[in-house]
Amino acid sequence: MEEIRIPTKIYSGTDSLNWLTKISSKKVFLVCDSFLPDTPAFNTIVGKINSSNQVSIFSDVKPDPPLENIMEGVKQFNDFKPQIIVGIGGGSAIDTGKAIRFFGEKVNHCEIEEFVAIPTTSGTGSEVTNTSVVSDTKNHNKFPIMEDYLIPDVALLDPKLVMTAPKNVTAYSGLDVLTHSLESLVAQDANTITDALAEKGIDIIFKNLVDCYKDGNDEETRKVVHEASCAAGIAFNNAGLGITHSLAHQLGANFHIPHGLACAMLLPLVVEYNAKNCEPAMHKYAEAARKAGLASTGLSDRIAVQRIIAKIKQLMIQMNCPRTLRAFGIDTEDAKSKTDIVVADAKKDGTFPGNPVVPSDEDLKEIYQRVIK
Numbered sequence: 001m002e003e004i005r006i007p008t009k010i011y012s013g014t015d016s017l018n019w020l021t022k023i024s025s026k027k028v029f030l031v032c033d034s035f036l037p038d039t040p041a042f043n044t045i046v047g048k049i050n051s052s053n054q055v056s057i058f059s060d061v062k063p064d065p066p067l068e069n070i071m072e073g074v075k076q077f078n079d080f081k082p083q084i085i086v087g088i089g090g091g092s093a094i095d096t097g098k099a100i101r102f103f104g105e106k107v108n109h110c111e112i113e114e115f116v117a118i119p120t121t122s123g124t125g126s127e128v129t130n131t132s133v134v135s136d137t138k139n140h141n142k143f144p145i146m147e148d149y150l151i152p153d154v155a156l157l158d159p160k161l162v163m164t165a166p167k168n169v170t171a172y173s174g175l176d177v178l179t180h181s182l183e184s185l186v187a188q189d190a191n192t193i194t195d196a197l198a199e200k201g202i203d204i205i206f207k208n209l210v211d212c213y214k215d216g217n218d219e220e221t222r223k224v225v226h227e228a229s230c231a232a233g234i235a236f237n238n239a240g241l242g243i244t245h246s247l248a249h250q251l252g253a254n255f256h257i258p259h260g261l262a263c264a265m266l267l268p269l270v271v272e273y274n275a276k277n278c279e280p281a282m283h284k285y286a287e288a289a290r291k292a293g294l295a296s297t298g299l300s301d302r303i304a305v306q307r308i309i310a311k312i313k314q315l316m317i318q319m320n321c322p323r324t325l326r327a328f329g330i331d332t333e334d335a336k337s338k339t340d341i342v343v344a345d346a347k348k349d350g351t352f353p354g355n356p357v358v359p360s361d362e363d364l365k366e367i368y369q370r371v372i373k
């Protein structure tokens with residue numbers, strides 16, 4: 001029996017923040033991205049929470065949330081004892097909110113009544129997933145905490161909030177959406193429902209992401225991409241991910257490559273690898289290519305997959321994304337010396353079992369070596 005879970009209530013549109021006006025007589029803990037305080041967007045959000053509530057704000061969120069930083073938030077949680085947490089920002093902020101909840105509830109033997117997620121990147125899909133990706137900086141490790149109760153109760157998708165994202169954040173987080181879509185499409189627990197969401201995510205990113213990158217103020221395009229990000233989150237939360245993410249987490253932990261960029265560097269290599277070693281995966285990629293208008297029905301699966309790979313590389317070039325560790329400025333000898341630890345940690349990552357093919361250590365090494373140069 002397959003279980004398909006979409007427990008989050010999702011509100012989309014420029015009026016979605018109005019949902020916050022419903023909160024009454026609660027202790028509300030806002031865990032917000034560090035770019036937000038003093039912005040008009042943040043004033044709007046805080047202005048929707050009426051004066052019957054008590055509000056406490058934690059805004060010292062760091063990218064790739066380090067555990068020490070999360071513990072600072074847990075201290076504030078312990079003092080304030082919130083009933084509602086609102087996580088606002090990129091994936092790092094929402095994940096920080098989830099991780100504060102994870103540890104805060106354990107320490108205080110309490111349960112949060114409601115977790116509200118308001119994403120400002122399109123993005124990680126964290127607003128609908130059971131995952132909080134945290135960094136153990138001392139051990140150069142980045143790993144997902146995965147618990148179904150961490151799935152947010154409410155997600156508010158306001159496309160206006162994404163418009164201030166710098167170009168590189170738009171590019172990297174959008175490529176993360178593409179990675180979630182392509183990985184969940186062929187993942188071990190994929191089904192018809194997750195396939196539909198994943199295929200739509202692929203189509204929307206291929207057709208709209210570069211437009212968002214070029215003109216970040218186009219509200220309609222931002223809305224479509226924001227919804228695609230959420231759809232891809234639902235897809236991978238149910239279907240699983242794969243070795244693009246298992247390896248990308250290691251590139252984040254060891255070299256501080258932004259998550260979506262790390263995924264995008266690896267994605268063409270992993271699509272090629274999975275297609276070569278798993279025929280059903282090749283067929284699903286090919287079908288997605290056809291549906292996105294990249295290949296006609298007469299073309300073979302193999303050529304259709306090549307079109308997807310070429311399209312990913314083209315998007316990266318159009319959005320000025322470095323495609324290798326070397327191009328990002330990483331010392332290649334240093335990167336090579338970390339091969340064994342990268343491979344070992346990738347195999348331990350929570351996303352590893354989702355891949356349609358179980359790779360050997362040699363396979364993982366080869367993919368990693370190719371992303372270095």
Ligand SMILES: NC(=O)c1ccc[n+]([C@@H]2O[C@H](COP(=O)([O-])OP(=O)(O)OC[C@H]3O[C@@H](n4cnc5c(N)ncnc54)[C@H](O)[C@@H]3O)[C@@H](O)[C@H]2O)c1
Nearest residue numbers: 063064090091092120121124126129131133164165173259
């Ligand atoms: N929980 C999940 O399911 C999941 C899935 C994939 C990735 N992740 C994790 O999420 C993190 C990446 O999240 P992300 O790609 O959203 O980036 P991010 O949250 O790290 O944000 C990147 C930068 O953009 C800034 N920013 C965000 N939104 C902005 C806006 N609207 N205007 C101006 N600046 C803005 C942030 O302050 C930050 O400096 C990684 O740690 C990754 O591992 C989580």
Ligand SMILES: [Fe+2]
Nearest residue numbers: 124176180263
């Ligand atoms: Fe991701």
